[in-house]
Structures are given as structure tokens and as C-alpha cells.
Amino acid sequence: MTKFLARIIYFLFILLVLNGIFWFTANKLYFKNYHNYSTQFNAYLLADSHGLPLKQLTEKYGVYNFSGGGDSFVDIKRKILFLLSKTTVKTIYLTVDDHTLSQYRERLNNSDRSLFFVTPKSCNNYYQYLKLRYVKYNLIFFQPGTRTVLKHYITTKINRFIFNDVNRNSVSVNKTWSDFSAEERKERAKRRKQRQYPSPHKSIKLHQSFKDIINICINNNIELVGVKFPLSSDYIKITKNIINYDAGNILKLYGFRVLNFKKVFIHQNMFFNNQDHLNEKGAQMFVKILFKNLKILK
């Protein structure tokens, strides 16, 4: 038995070292900045990558931008429960973009990264909390999302090393949507649409989490404001006749406000980085419009 246990411990030690290497790399590539938060605010903006370009611009208006690229309603629910345990949150600006209830978002999300925000209240029992927050969060081998990032990183490194291959598909950060030709914009928008709307059916899991978020806000007297982020004309046109999963309408049914800015920058491609993400200039403009509207509504 002693020999067996000694061997198991050695083997687990090797695995832990390996896990440590993966964790360190993932921390550098993937976890970085995602776990940043502030407890000094009463209002928070929670969105996916659509909220990211707004950076800290919202803080001027007393709102902390707590958005995370790829955040799903499952991740956002975790963040809200985390905020409830740490802050005196009064208002939440929540993304209700058309794709937020898509099955695409159920597949591509931050379920690994957002484990950091898991609290005992967000779990069915304390065992579940310990399992998610301490075992799953620390053991990279149980994190499929992190695995994808690491795999991509390693493949890119190998390709660069062997083939001297630089990612040809990458878009320059300084390039705006208007710099692309009309044909290219149409093609990129089409590809994005196929990716974001793979099925006419919304995700049951995300729908449930969305309803949970609404109920949490109702039970804790939190004002919930739905926000639909601006989209480029190309993307609005191409997604015009597709299914809207109705996150905004669901929120309205509960009596909450929804601010629809989808068309606010129509035909103004210089404000976009790609078909559905604002660039820095667009973000600056949008923040002003968003909070001006909120002031008027108040």
C-alpha cells in the first residue's frame, strides 16, 4: 500500500506541476483582467464583448463596467450574486442583445473564468460551491473553455515555429469597419450571423439563467435596465429577418425598461471595429448617448 500511495503521490505531483504550468499560461492569456472588479459602485454594466469597448468610460457616470468578453447569462448571474455579497448594488445595466439567448452563447461562454465569482448563494449546496470555486477553478484539466484557449495558443506557437505562419485572418485593431470594402463587410457580417444564430431555438439553459437574473433583481430591489448595443448597418440588414430570441421583450414583460440602441449608429461605419462591436471612438460616443438617455428617462 505504501508503495502504491507513494507512486500515486509522485504521479499526482507531476500532474499538479503540469496543471500549474497550464494555469500560469491560462492566467496570462485568458484569466487576465477578467477577475478585476470594484466594490465601490452602486451601478454596474454587465454585458459580453459588446460592453468591452466602453472600458472605464462609464465610471464617470457612476457605473462600473463589469462586462466580460463572451459572458453568458450564466456568467452574469454568477457576477450579480457575487456583487450582492460584496456591494450595495442598486442598478444593473444588462445586455439584452438578440444573440444573448442563442445556443451559440451557451457553447461559447466564460463558464470556466466566471467560477471565480461563484458564491455559496449561487450554488445548490456548500459542496457544490467548494467543488466549483476551489476544485474546478484551480484544476485546469476540468476546464473545457481554458483548454480551447491553451490549444489555440499552442497551435499558433507551433505554426509560427514550424511554418513561420502569422495569423492571416487577424484584423488590425486600428482598422475600422468603414475600411473594409462593401463586399467584404457583407461577407464578414454573413459569417458572423451564421455563427451567432445557428438555430431557430433559443438556449433553454440561458433562458432559465436570464429569468433567474430577473428574479434575483426583483427580490433584492435592484433596478434592472436592458440595453441593446449598437450594430452596424450591414449587420442589421443581414440579421433583419432572423429570429430574435426576445431577451428584451422578456425583460419588458417583467416591467423593466429596455433601451434599444441597435440603430443609433446606422450608416456610421467609422464607429465600429467590426459588424457588431464598437471601436474606441464609437464607445465614447455611445457612452454619452446612453447616459444622456438615462438622465432624460429619470
Add this chain to the structure above:
Amino acid sequence: MSFNSIDFAIFLPIVFFLYWFVAPKNITYQNSIIVSASYIFYGWWDWRFLSLLLISTIIDFTVGLRLQNERKPVNRKFFLWISILVNLGLLGFFKYYNFFLENFVTAFSLFGTNIKPNSLNIILPVGISFYTFQTLSYTIDVYKKKLEPTKDFIAFSAFVCFFPQLVAGPIERATHLLPQFNNKRLFDYSKAVDGMRQILWGLFKKIVIADNCAEFANLFFSNSSDYNGSSLLLGALFFSFQIYGDFSGYSDIAIGTSRLFGFDLKQNFNFPYFSRDIAEFWRRWHISLSTWFRDYLYIPLGGSYCTTLMKVRNTFIIFVVSGFWHGANWTFIIWGILNTLYFLPLLLTNTNRKHLTIVAKGKYFPSVKETISMFLTFSLTVFAWIFFRAENLGHAINYISEIFSSSLFTVPAFMGKKDALKNLIVISVFMVIEWFGREGTFAISNIDKIFNQFFRWLFYIGLIISIFFWGNYSEDIEFIYFQF
């Protein structure tokens, strides 16, 4: 609790520690730990069904004792029938109630009588077919005086609910497993190491092979009308590897886990895709179920020692019952009939026991004849799996019709071809490893004879990394045999 979950990764070391360190010298304590752990393991899915497990345990334990004390054949038969009726009654209700109801309604409607059925929303308790057959083997063996009934309720409970094989087998015989619960267990280093190795290999089969194949098999079978013949053929191939990786992977983890606790379970898969005919395939696929049917159904019916007509009838019965055991659907019955049709020519020409040892034993490669035989057997099996996987008979027929249409000769057309190709490469590597390990009990069981410790560990770490990088972590893919 599933073997490929974090819960099991936490659960197993705790039970191992309690078993070997808290109660190392007392068999009753050790068995009690096994019973408690097994009930937790099973209750993790749905604690309500623990009552069924307990009912089966109490009934069969009591019947066993009564059979020992009873001398009159009529009374003995009565007690045997109590056990059979209770066990098969529970199985029949939970698994087949809606199936029979629907078919009765359809049959009556053919004669112009419309019946309003009271179908129930019945949840199938996980693993009910497995533990029912295991407990039945006990009662039948006691009845046939092949086994002395146990007076130790804890040991008997442990035999019924032993967690590694509770929900998806291997279906153990009381004559093989029950005595192990009555004997003192000593920790065996090489057995434990072998067990760990088998667990790792089972996880690889499940997470890398089966679950990745499942993505494509599900894609093609769920939307079969959207794809051409060549794509559907690929779908059938993916399903064949999915079901093999999934079920044999589960058995490997079950056997490996049992070895950590000092138990030996029977081999359930013996490289079935290297079979040279269907008879050999059935000696290598789900061995514990095939032998169960052989011993408790085929032989009592007369087996092969009877007239040709009776032989045909007996073969037909066991394959149809075996199909029906898998599920309440006509697809499983047709799958059983199809296997009967494959098997009968071998039985009637007395060539069903031609291939008793593994193919190309002691050689690196098979002969041309062996390769062709293996290919043909595999093709027949893939064809039969289409019925097994299809939603209903219409679906299976449409699927097969499209495969045998001219679109079979077109290039497969579907999203994710690159991933499918990667998957095929991984399957090929996996089959090569299986081929070179085919003389062992599982593919990597003889690795210590080939590699020294350094390279063995390197191989294990490689397997773990490949599970991490190529494994499918989807929560939606359960073990296929849980539904049976």
C-alpha cells in the same frame, strides 16, 4: 454520479481511504462502506430509486434463504417465481409499460377499436436492467443449488449495489462476485496499478473516442434527411466507434475501480471489432450479457443440443430478447433479428465456434483472409448499429436507403469536415493501440512488459494530456448504456 465527473474524482479517493484505512481488517465494515458508498453513488442521480434497489435486495436475500430451507419442489418453484416476478415486474413497469401500451392501442386501432391510453410519464431508473439481471442470477443459482445462499445481508447488499458496476455492468454472477464479499481482502499493489491503468484507458475511450464520435453520430442521425449517403455512412461509422468507446470504456473504468478495492470483475469486452465472424463478435461484445442469456435462457431452452428447428428457435429467442433488453423500441428488436440472421448460417453449418482465440495470435499483422473476414464482420455490425441508433424503424429505413443510393458515391458534405477528419485520425491511432494490445485483457494491460517505468509514465501523462486537449467535455453526453 458519472465516472467522468469531478464528483467521482472526489468520491473515489474518499471511499478508497475509508475502505483501506478506516476498516482494513473487518470484512463487515468494509462491505458496509461499499454499501453506503454505492447508495450515495446511485442516489446522486435520483435518490427516489434507491427504494427499488432496496426492494430487489430484500426480496432476493429472503428468497435465497427460503430456498435453502425449503425442500418441496413446488414451494421452491413458488419462491423462485416470486423473485422473478418482482424483479421482472419492476423492470417491465419502468422500462416497458409505455411500449406495450402504445402497441396495444395500435393493435386495437387496426381492428377499428380506439382506446384512450393512460400513458404514464415514467422515468427509467438508471441501471435497472443491469442490477435486475444480477440479482436474478443469484436466485436462479440458489434454486439450481449451484450456490449456497448467503446469510450476510450486508455482503449480499454489497453484491447487488457494488457501485463500480451498478449502473452499466459488467453483469456479475453471484457465483463469481458474491464469494469475494465474504472473503478477506488484501491490498494487491500490481492489481491496484493495473486497475488505475484500466481506469485511465477507459476514460480515454469515453472522453476522447466515444464523446467526439457522438457529436458527429448525433449530427447525422438527428438530421439524416439533410445529408447524402456518404455522410450518413460516416455517421454510422462514428456511431459504431461511439458505442464501443462508450460502453467498453465504462466497463474498463468499472473493472479498474473494482480492482482498487480488491475485487475481480469479469471481462466485458474483448476487442470485438477484430472478430472474424458474428459468432466471434458475440463472444467478445458485452460478454457478461451474452453469457447471462446463454446460461439462463439459451441452455434452459435446449441450447444447441436439440433439433435444427429448435436450435433456430432458441437462437432467435435469445437475440430478440437481447434486443428487447436494450430498450422498449422495435428498432432494438429488429437489431436482434438482424443478428440472428447473421448468426444462423454459422450455427447451421456448425462453424460458430471456429474462431475461439484472438485473431493473428502472436503475429504483428493478420493474413489477407483474416483482414477480409474482419472487414466483413465489422461491416455487418455497422449495418446493424443503424437500427440500434435510429429513433424508429422508419428512420432506420430512410437512413439505410440514403446510404444505398447514388449519393453514396459523392463526397461527404457537412459542416466540420476538418474536425471529423481529425477524429478519424484519432480513431485510427486508437485502433492501432487496440490491435497491438489485443492479447491482453485491455489494450494497455501489457504495457509494463514493453516500456520501463519512465516511458510508461510518459505514456500515461500523454494520455491525460490527450484527454484534456482532444476530449469532449460536453455535459449532454451521458454513457449510452445508462438508458438501458
